Amino acid sequence: MTRALLHALLDTTAADDDRAVTIDGMTLSRSELRERSAGFGAELLRLGPDQVVAVNAEPTPTTVIAVVGALLAGVPVVPVPPDAGHAEVAHIVADSGATVWVGPRRDGVDLAVAAPEDSVRTATVAKPVAPEQVAMILYTSGTTGAPKGVLLSRRGMAAGLDALAEAWQWTADDTVAHGLPLFHTHGLILGVLGSLHIGSRLVHTGKPTPERYAEAGATMYFGVPTVWTRVTRDERSAAALASARLLVSGSAPLPVPVFDRLRELTGQAPIERYGMTETMITLSTRADDERRPGWVGKPVAGAQTRIQADDGTPVPHDGESIGRLQVRGPMLFDGYLNRPEVTAASWTADGWFVTGDLAAIDADGFHRIVGRESVDLIKSGGYRIGAGEIETSLLARPEVTEVAVIGAPDDDLGQRIVAYVVTDSDTTDLADRLITHVAEDLSWHKRPREIRFVPALPRNAMGKVQKKALM
Known part of the structure; x- marks a missing residue:
């Protein structure tokens, strides 16, 4: 059974942790984060119904308190890349219907500005929010047009995080470290909200440098291939990660030579996984199973996959034949904001989401992602x-x-x-x-x-x- 989103943070009967979140040089206890976030959530609710909060998602306590506070209050939150240009920010704010802005003022953003750090702390969390309610509107990168708002429900996010907790044996005894941006699934939902949902500690390193990862003393490290490539070039820092329980790579394919070098330097093979903004993580290697370079494992709990040929027929699971990857499961999104035609076109008639990625599956159910059909399938x-x-x-x-x-x-x-x-x-x-x-x-x-x-x-x-x- 899927647990309520952020259930560990909401558990007031559990022992407090005075180092629950460390970010931007500041450490927050679990109770302090809960009370400050609840206070900001209450402030949002006092502004009236139908609020949507846009957060300039810098890696700071302000961002964490704002996002968590909005989630506690049932207010949809829109993470905005802090390095986005004026036109992109204006599009995200207008398209999402944002009513409140958190962070430094940006040109072209004419919204009321809220300051979570000034909110009065409260021990009273708002009443429970319906699990089907939209929790977050994440915007795609916009490589094929204006960024699209992806609607993620509370139930979907919780289901995805619970599935990863099972696959990675992720518990409250873990400490997660990463230095990834907080406006994407990887850094924000998995890294920050995943830790608060499961109850593990979080150390955000500011920048994802090998030296800062080595200093974090974590049991789980999240990184993208660029981060792991840099780690393999810094043998001293890599050696410091040997005591970790899991090294997780995602958001892009991990080159096989980097996989092999990371295993050589740290004594353990990294975990690889696959997902999209629209799907969260649907495929992953497991903490207790084979970790094969170039392969992203099997479906996580609740997820299903299939690959099809151009004519819609099934592709053999021989590890070599390539087909169009389609997925379904409780962690998938609810659609694209204000784009019903695009949403409809993204699903098959029998209820599978069309990822746009090409994949192969072997006889054991392991998946290999070949790439995007639009740019990685070459017909020569x-x-x-x-x-x-x-x-x-x-x-x-x-x-x-x-x-x-x-x-x-x-x-x-x-x-x-x-x-x-x-x-x-x-x-x-x-x-x-x-x-x-x-x-x-x-x-x-x-x-x-x-x-x-x-x-x-x-x-x-x-x-x-x-x-x-x-x-």
């Missing part, structure tokens, strides 16, 4: 090729620091394979050597037809490569 010379396996092959070369593979338009092949490579090595003859490597490692038709050396790959705040910017 009659072949259907996944960009991810070419990237993995190239990353096995010591000369390759980072790589992104795309399909560029080609009059003869339909699409030709192009690899954007970041390297510190001499590039003389390197392109030819990399092309030959892929041809020999995978197959001739999967070799890049072109290598382009670049100083860096375009990434978003969560470390995901923005391939649209390369096309």
Whole structure:
């Protein structure tokens, strides 16, 4: 049975923890956070019905108190990226119907400003909120148009967190550390609200540097592949993580060489998982099961998956055949705000959410994410090729620091394979050597037809490569 969202924070009978949350150099006890958040929630309710609070989601106690306070009061909360431009902020505020703003004033935001840190503390939490009520409106990255508001219910968020607690054996005895942004699922819902829901301590490191992770003394660490890549380049910091119980990687594929190096330096293989803003986490390797590089495990409790071919027929679970990934489960979103047509188009007639991702499933139920159908499926010379396996092959070369593979338009092949490579090595003859490597490692038709050396790959705040910017 799914527990009420933030149930551990709401449990006033449990012993208090004077170091429940540490963020931005400040530590809050569980009771202090509960009372300050409840006070802010009460203030929101006094403003009248139908409030929606937009929070400039900097990694600060103010952000945590504002988000938790809104959730306790049953007021939908809209996390806003603090580095978003004026146009994006204006779109999010207008589209969400926000009535209150928390954080420094932003140009173009004409809302009443609330200061959670000034709220009067109260031991009285507002009456229980219906589990089907919208808890949060998270905005997508907007790579295919204006950002869309994803409606996440209290029940859905709680179901997703409970499923992860079961898969990761996550308990109140854990301490979670991460330095991720607080306007995405990974950093905010999993890292912050997950800790408050389960009762574990949270240490937000400010920035996700190897040194700060090493100093956190946690049992669980959350990071994106960029973070783990930096950890593997700092052997002293990596060694300090050897005492941790779980190292969790997500938000983008973890390169196999980074997986292997992390296991070598820390003595344990990282946990990989898969999810979207719309779905929370639906797939994960488990704390008590196999951890296979390049694979994101099996469905978490309550989640189901299937992969289909272009004609809608099932794809064999042979670990190699690629199909369109579809998912369903209690942790999925309730739709896109103000976009009924887009919401309807995202679901199949028989109730499965169309992720837009390509995947393979093996006979044991392990999933391998190949990539986004829109940018990672390359149709070249009659072949259907996944960009991810070419990237993995190239990353096995010591000369390759980072790589992104795309399909560029080609009059003869339909699409030709192009690899954007970041390297510190001499590039003389390197392109030819990399092309030959892929041809020999995978197959001739999967070799890049072109290598382009670049100083860096375009990434978003969560470390995901923005391939649209390369096309």
